[in-house]
Amino acid sequence: xxxxxxxxxxxxxxxxxxxxxxxxxxxxxxxxxxxxxxxxxxxxxxxxxxxxxxxxxxxxxxxxxxxxxxxxxxxxxxxxxxxxxxxxxxxxxxxxxxxxxxxxxxxxxxxxxxxxxxxxxxxxxxxxxxxxxxxxxxxxxxxxxxxxxxxxxxxxxxxxxxxxxxxxxxxxxxxxxxxxxxxxxxxxxxxxxxxxxxxxxxxxxxxxxxxxxxxxxxxxxxxxxxxxxxxxxxxxxxxxxxxxxxxxxxxxxxxxxxxxx
Amino acid sequence: xxxxxxxxxxxxxxxxxxxxxxxxxxxxxxxxxxxxxxxxxxxxxxxxxxxxxxxxxxxxxxxxxxxxxxxxxxxxxxxxxxxxxxxxxxxxxxxxxxxxxxxxxxxxxxxxxxxxxxxxxxxxxxxxxxxxxxxxxxxxxxxxxxxxxxxxxxxxxxxxxxxxxxxxxxxxxxxxxxxxxxxxxxxxxxxxxxxxxxxxxxxxxxxxxxxxxxxxxxxxxxxxxxxxxxxxxxxxxxxxxxxxxxxxxxxxxxxxxxxxxxxxxxxxxxxxxxxxxxxxxxx
Numbered sequence: 001x002x003x004x005x006x007x008x009x010x011x012x013x014x015x016x017x018x019x020x021x022x023x024x025x026x027x028x029x030x031x032x033x034x035x036x037x038x039x040x041x042x043x044x045x046x047x048x049x050x051x052x053x054x055x056x057x058x059x060x061x062x063x064x065x066x067x068x069x070x071x072x073x074x075x076x077x078x079x080x081x082x083x084x085x086x087x088x089x090x091x092x093x094x095x096x097x098x099x100x101x102x103x104x105x106x107x108x109x110x111x112x113x114x115x116x117x118x119x120x121x122x123x124x125x126x127x128x129x130x131x132x133x134x135x136x137x138x139x140x141x142x143x144x145x146x147x148x149x150x151x152x153x154x155x156x157x158x159x160x161x162x163x164x165x166x167x168x169x170x171x172x173x174x175x176x177x178x179x180x181x182x183x184x185x186x187x188x189x190x191x192x193x194x195x196x197x198x199x200x201x202x203x204x205x206x207x208x209x210x211x212x213x214x215x216x217x218x219x220x221x222x223x224x225x226x227x228x229x230x231x232x233x234x235x236x237x238x239x240x241x242x243x244x245x246x247x248x249x250x251x252x253x254x255x256x257x258x259x260x261x
Numbered sequence: 262x263x264x265x266x267x268x269x270x271x272x273x274x275x276x277x278x279x280x281x282x283x284x285x286x287x288x289x290x291x292x293x294x295x296x297x298x299x300x301x302x303x304x305x306x307x308x309x310x311x312x313x314x315x316x317x318x319x320x321x322x323x324x325x326x327x328x329x330x331x332x333x334x335x336x337x338x339x340x341x342x343x344x345x346x347x348x349x350x351x352x353x354x355x356x357x358x359x360x361x362x363x364x365x366x367x368x369x370x371x372x373x374x375x376x377x378x379x380x381x382x383x384x385x386x387x388x389x390x391x392x393x394x395x396x397x398x399x400x401x402x403x404x405x406x407x408x409x410x411x412x413x414x415x416x417x418x419x420x421x422x423x424x425x426x427x428x429x430x431x432x433x434x435x436x437x438x439x440x441x442x443x444x445x446x447x448x449x450x451x452x453x454x455x456x457x458x459x460x461x462x463x464x465x466x467x468x469x470x471x472x473x474x475x476x477x478x479x480x481x482x483x484x485x486x487x488x489x490x491x492x493x494x495x496x497x498x499x500x501x502x503x504x505x506x507x508x509x510x511x512x513x514x515x516x517x518x519x520x521x522x523x524x525x526x527x528x529x530x531x532x533x534x535x536x537x538x539x540x541x542x543x544x
Contacts (some may be wrong), residue, residue, distance in 0.1 A: 028340050051366070052288055052441045064503040065339035067289025067441045069494055080473075081288055081313070081444045082374050085367035090386050109390070113363075118396045124351045126337030126344075128393065129314070133367040136389045162390015175410060176389045257502040259537050259544070260488030260495075 002208060004234050006146075006187040008242060009206050011037060012234040014098075014144055014185045022095040023047040025088075025134055028066050030144045031098035033245065036062060040241050049088065051130045053079045061252040062245065070252075085130070089137045092177050097138030099131050099161065099181075100145055103153045106199050106220045108143065108163025108181035110135065111156040118158060128160050135161035136176040147186035147217035154220040164198035171198070188214045189231065194223070204229040265434035265483050270532070272456050272482040273299045276422050277308075284311040284420040284452065285318060288443025289339060289501070292493035293426040294318050295486045295533035296458055301325045302528060311420050313369045313444060317492070317509050320344040321527070323359060324519055332362040332418065334369045341506055345513040355516065363397055368415050373444050375417035376451030388413040423452030426490045427475075428497060430459045431466045434477035440496030442473055449475050458486040460498050488537050 004012075007030070014034035018024060020043040026035045032050075036059065039046045047056050052067035056076035063071050072078050079087075088094055101110035102125055112131055116122030135141055141163075145151050163181045164171045171180050180198075184191040189205035201223040202214050207230055215222045234242075267275075277283060277300055285293045297318035300308075309330040310319055316338060322328055324346030336347050350359040364372070371383035384403055394400040394413075403414040425445050427438035436457045438445065449455050455475065462485050466474065489495075492505035513519045530536040 052290070052443070054441065063340070064506065065289045065501065067339075067443075068503070069290070069440070069496055069500055072290070072440050072496060078441055080442050080446060081366070082370040082447055085370050086385070090367065113392075118392075121352055124336075124343075124348045127333065127335050127363060128365040128391065129335030130366045132365040132389070132391045132393070133387050136387070159390065159392045165390055171390070174389055175386060177386075253503050256544075257500050257504065259502075259541055260491050260499040261537075 002233065004239060006206070008234060008239065010144060010185055010187050011242060012238045013190060013206070013231050014142060015041065015238070017142060017183055018043050018046055018096065021045045021047070023049065023093065025049050025051070025094045025097040025138055027098045027100055028063070029100060031100065032062050033242065034144070035098065036245060037238065037242050040245065041238060049084070049094065051084060053081055053084050055079060060248065062249040064253060085133060089133055092137060092139070094138045095140070097134035097141040097178070099134060099141055099143050101143065101160070103151055103156050104143060104145060104184060105153055105156050107165060107167045108184060108193060108200055109156055109159050109165065110143065110161040110163065111158050113158040113160045115157050131161045135163065136178060138178045140179045140182040143181050143184045145184070145186060147188055149217065149219035152186070152218040152220070164193060167198040168196070169198070186217070188217055192225070199223060201225045202228055204231050206231050207233045264432070265477065265480055266432060266462060267482050267484055269295060269299050269458055269484040269486050272484050273303055276454050276456050276481060277305055279305055280307045281421040282309040282311060284418070284423045284448050286312060286423060286425055286443060286445045286448040287490070287493060288314060288441055290441040290443070290494060290496060291426045291438060291445065291490050292316065292318055293424050293458055293489060294491060294493060295489035296424045296426070296456065297322055298527045298533065298536060300327060301523070311418060313366055315344065315347065317344070317506065320346040320513055321523065323347055323350050324356065324513065325523060326356045328359060329357060330360040330362065332364070332369070334364045334366045338506060338510060341510050346519060349516070362399060363393060364400070364415065365393065368400070368413070369418070370444050370447065372415045372418040373447035373451050376419040377447045380417055382414050382416050384412045384414050386412055418451055420448065420452045422454045422456060423448045424456045425449060426458045426495070428459065428495060429461045429463050429466065430457065430483045431463055434480040434483050435466055436475040436480055436483065437466050437469060438473050446473055446475070450479060454481045455479055456482045458484050458489040460487055460489070460495055461485065486533050489533055491537065
């Protein structure tokens with residue numbers, strides 16, 4: 001029995017992919033935890049940008065929303081939203097974009113719009129937000145999601161954000177400036193694109209996880225890279241830092257807010 | 262010169278008509294909840310609502326039948342999950358069908374900027390690799406006349422009325438805001454009519470230099486409304502009530518529970534101060 005959860009392993013594995021000084025566009029949820037864990041461990045000078053325009057923010061607790069006051073209070077500066085998308089993202093000034101999605105296909109294309117037909121949805125999801133342009137213009141993107149055959153799917157219900165499109169170099173023939181999804185971090189391990197076909201393949205497993213388990217959680221016939229690494233379990237420092245961050249966050253979010261008078 | 266300082270009730274009555282295109286902007290911070298509640302109380306119908314991130318206040322307005330169309334780019338309860346009333350309108354047409362004009366954040370930000378500049382459309386290197394243009398005929402493309410690059414084009418957004426909440430205004434109607442400012446400045450300059458609620462009205466605003474001030478001659482009406490962004494927040498005044506955002510998931514999940522809550526707290530309250538008092542009673 002591991003003394004860490006799959007969520008913790010995912011977060012740690014994602015954090016390790018960030019390097020000190022990299023400029024990172026952060027999403028809410030697991031990516032936010034991963035980015036701040038990196039900042040609090042091996043990458044103290046990682047530049048975290050939240051979509052709300054908070055640049056180089058160093059929150060003490062994780063925000064619930066993309067624009068909690070904590071993010072503004074601890075930011076180097078706060079800029080208007082149109083500048084976030086034009087001056088930073090579209091102009092190519094972001095190294096890493098973190099994305100989540102309801103569905104991912106074998107070419108790393110993402111759906112966060114709708115399950116079922118667009119005009120008669122079974123489940124209406126929140127929609128694109130910043131994801132479409134993050135996917136296009138961040139120099140590379142990391143995708144985080146829990147793997148099930150319903151999330152890693154053969155066919156998206158809707159393509160919200162482009163990964164490698166139809167694969168085999170299709171993305172490189174567009175005006176998308178970034179290199180696309182270079183890592184899909186799941187709760188069994190990490191998928192990376194094949195250098196020629198762009199198809200996502202199993203490239204690393206968490207300690208104690210098997211190829212069969214990965215295949216069972218994937219809705220297409222998952223290919224396996226020539227060598228599959230085993231990702232080292234979280235270190236003591238990683239686990240303690242992450243758990244302390246979550247504990248601070250829980251306490252802060254529990255604190256009652258005084259209604260304005 | 263007639264004063265622009267008025268009450269929220271009079272500002273909504275004077276400026277928000279049935280069928281109008283209305284943007285209540287605010288990116289997590291400074292969301293004009295009090296103004297949205299007043300629109301619900303006054304029973305406006307067939308509004309075309311515009312906002313990058315429709316959150317709880319649009320969930321409430323849609324669930325109460327105020328809207329027939331929504332221009333947006335992300336519709337969820339941030340960090341919590343779905344907007345159940347928005348979903349019910351889209352999935353089951355309850356309480357009324359809701360037409361969607363769906364974009365990305367970059368697209369809406371550019372469309373507001375174009376609207377603010379009086380241009381007919383915005384262009385951006387956006388909407389690449391997405392199915393959105395196939396479901397929204399207003400997302401088109403244009404070839405750059407200099408390089409030939411194909412770029413996305415979206416029509417300018419020019420709301421009939423933009424409604425914002427800010428920290429303060431002076432008596433002439435200059436409005437100052439700081440903190441996370443989203444696309445509020447663009448939505449303000451893009452609007453035909455601008456209505457603002459503020460925490461306080463002061464004799465003189467501090468010198469702003471590079472801060473955001475919406476100049477009095479683009480502002481149609483200012484109403485003081487303390488706590489007017491709650492459960493969203495106002496930097497320097499009160500924090501975001503994340504607990505309320507989490508509770509909203511339960512309140513809004515079923516139609517009956519939603520309607521009962523709206524009746525008890527919004528419709529039965531004559532104004533925002535009474536609304537806040539009604540929440541204090543149940544706390």
